[in-house]
Amino acid sequence: MPSKQPEYRRYLVPIDTSSTQQLFCDCLVIGAGIAGLRAAIEAAETNNVMLVTKAALADSNTWNAQGGIASVLGEEDSIEEHVADTLQTGCGLCDEDTVRRVVSNGPELVRQLLDWGADFDMINGRIDITREGGHSKARIAHAHGDSTGRGIAEALVRKVREKHNINIIERFFAIELITSKDKQCLGIIGYRAGSGFQIVWAANTILATGGAGRLYRETTNPAVATADGLGMAYRAGAVLRDMEFMQFHPTTLYVAGASRALITETLRGEGAYLLDNKGRRFMPEYHEAAELAPRDIVSRAILDRMLSTKSTHVYLDVRHFDKNHFAKRFPLISELCESFDIDVSVDLIPVRPSAHYMIGGVKTDFEARTNIANLYACGEVASTGLHGANRLGSNSLLEGLVFGRIAGRQAAQNRRDGANGMAYHHMKYQIPVSDRSHLDTDDVRNSLRALMWRNVGITRKGRHLEEAEDIIRFWQRYVMDKVFDCSRGWECQNMLTVASLMTRAARIRTESRGVHYRQDYPKRNDAKFAHHFEQSDTE
Ligand SMILES: Cc1cc2nc3c(=O)[nH]c(=O)nc-3n(C[C@H](O)[C@H](O)[C@H](O)COP(=O)(O)OP(=O)(O)OC[C@H]3O[C@@H](n4cnc5c(N)ncnc54)[C@H](O)[C@@H]3O)c2cc1C
Known part of the structure; x- marks a missing residue:
């Protein structure tokens, strides 16, 4: 489904290699949640890795995760039951092979986390597991009761710090993925606090930028969840899928x-x-x-x-x-x-x-590959097919862990195979000077978040979705042509881009399925809608 947006521009900022500082690495990981951290550890087996995150290491959805991570750890439980629960919750849109792969890798990877020092709550020498809604068996591992995400993240960060070939850079805002004419990802342009604009050329890039909860006025997500990865992947030509499915807690x-x-x-x-x-x-x-x-x-x-x-x-x-x-x-x-x-x-x-979890995302295959060569995606930013139209609680940390490892391994393998290499590319991308009249991006963001909550929220109607599309298009007309030099502006542009994709997909799916509920079409319609919606800019 092509969906070229109004006021489209390939890059949000000008790029000039003759005047911008440049860095090089085998594997660039964007994002330091469970997916990015796990990917970095895996890629570092053979690659030099750069791990960038736009805020501090503790600023992620992962760090805030409370309830736990789902995995088959109890004697009463089985892989088939966890698969069945996930499929049942996904309302016909899960990819069964992906579900089986994630679920069956779970026990090994969760125990590995324990070996790496994740302080899961224990009982009689074994990981204590509890039961949660939608799960037919007790299979939720937790740390310090309700601080699971932090417990896992701290263990992963310790592991990352042990690796001499992972360079962690905090407060580095990834603005755009840089791509070649033949649609290969070459790296990124970003903004590093204290240093300014920098280009990172990478043989492989792993997108692990998390979710989009901040598009809504009411959300559980921390301030970093502004859909940047989705916005930059879309502009780079990646296929985005299932954008209508936002889970509310x-x-x-x-x-x-x-x-x-x-x-x-x-x-x-x-x-x-x-x-x-x-x-x-x-x-x-x-x-x-x-x-x-x-x-x-x-x-x-x-x-x-x-x-x-x-x-x-x-x-x-x-x-x-x-x-x-x-x-x-x-x-x-x-x-x-x-x-x-x-x-x-x-x-x-x-x-x-409140808005909680973005089910849709950058479409990936079984090996975390996107449709752009040398670009991988994992965690909440990706659409792997695990969740379908509804996410089973505690399956997302598991997905980030499993697909983080897959993405890291694939990127490293790709580099070893010599399929590509990091290299300097001469580049000059100019943007005509836009009207620089004062623009209060915080006001646009707040208005957008209120609009999304009202019109694209827990229950939806065609009329309200059309109205939201019109309003977002109007805002895009005067926000997308600006050149910002701060993260608030780039975030605002990403939020508008992604909000319009979500609203469009929600309007087109004239049925109710999983987390997407249409008051005007309250029934599930398998004859017409038992499939995914894909959106990309390629017209
Ligand atoms: C309050 C809360 C409770 C939750 N509880 C659970 C639970 O109990 N169990 C469960 O399975 N799931 C839970 N979830 C969901 C789960 O936490 C997330 O889905 C998961 O942690 C996502 O991991 P991730 O690595 O993909 O992204 P994140 O952990 O969100 O990490 C994204 C990273 O990308 C960085 N980033 C973003 N944009 C940029 C940019 N432009 N440049 C550079 N860096 C960038 C961020 O700073 C961050 O480091 C919860 C979520 C929340 C918010």
Whole structure:
């Protein structure tokens, strides 16, 4: 599905090799979440690796992940059951071979993390596993109760630091992938704090830039999740797939002024109830699994109840939990609630849904390859076919781990095969000076996030999607032709690009499937829509 955007320009910034500092590496990894870190470790077996991240190492979705990582670790469990649960949740759009590959690589890679020092919670010398909504067996490994992402990331960072041939560069903003005329990725142009614009020429580039949650006003994602990788891959000619599928998390803390901190669904897994503003438990009215229903169903039920009770939120009730156990099992949430004077043994926790996980992304094959030579993608930025139309909780850390290793291995192999090499390329890309009248990009970003929440949110309608497309197109007309010299501007341009792709895909899919719910087409339509939507700029 070609989707050339208005105000299209191949590169957001001018490129001039005669006046820009240049660096060289075998393998460039963009992003330091679970996918990028794991990829870097693997590629470093034989390659010189440069690992860049736009903020500090701790600024990633990975670092914030709470509940855990899914993997078949229990004797009662089996690969086939984990595969079946993933396929069931994916609503007909998973790629079964990919699901089987990810699931069967899980146990080895999670145990390897333990060997590398990830401090998973243990019981009788084995990794302690719990159960979560959508999983038929206990298979969620967690660290420090609800600090799993941090526990994993710290272990991976330690491992990365042990490797003398990985050069970590923080506060390096990747702006564009540089490609040749015959569609090979040659590296990137980026902006490094303290040094300015730099070009990195790389034999292979691995995109691991994470998700797009910041496109929404309400989100669990940290500030870095502005869809940069999706935007730059699209401009480079990569195929993007399933962009209509944004997963919303049902329960984030709703206290005015607080960021939307996630309240893990493990709480519901362990017996928390959802109550409306009249104190009534409502989930049994919506699904037989009540609070353990899939995320999309719980999110819509909460929204429906908020509308019918004219309330801005609902409540999680954990008053029946043992207070000491709660504090030990969920230390982050305990601390968070305490900081807002919420005593969980007495008070209800106010919650509402938020944008959480980008299912769609850069289309990759079984070996993490994109359609651009020498460009690989892994983690949340990629669309591997694992999740289909809905992500099973705790499968995304697993995907980043498995496909991070695959991407790193493939990139290293490609380099060894001598299929390509890093080289200096002379390049001059000029951009006519645009109207530099003052533009408040923060205002555009905030307006975009509000629009996406209102019109491209948990429930969607054709009319609202068309309206959003028109408004985004209008904003693009005067934002995309500007040349910015700061990350806020480049992020704003990426957000607009990706928002328009998401909105377009959501308008075209006139059915409801997985996390994509159309009020005007509430039924799943397999006859017409049992397939993926792909978008690229190649017309
Ligand atoms: C609050 C929260 C809780 C979650 N809980 C769970 C859970 O319990 N289990 C689970 O499986 N999943 C969970 N998820 C989802 C999971 O954390 C993510 O899907 C996963 O961590 C993504 O990993 P990643 O490596 O692809 O991306 P990330 O971890 O997001 O890393 C992306 C990296 O790219 C960098 N980057 C981005 N743009 C640029 C740029 N332009 N230039 C340079 N660097 C850039 C970022 O700074 C960051 O380092 C949760 C997510 C959130 C937000």
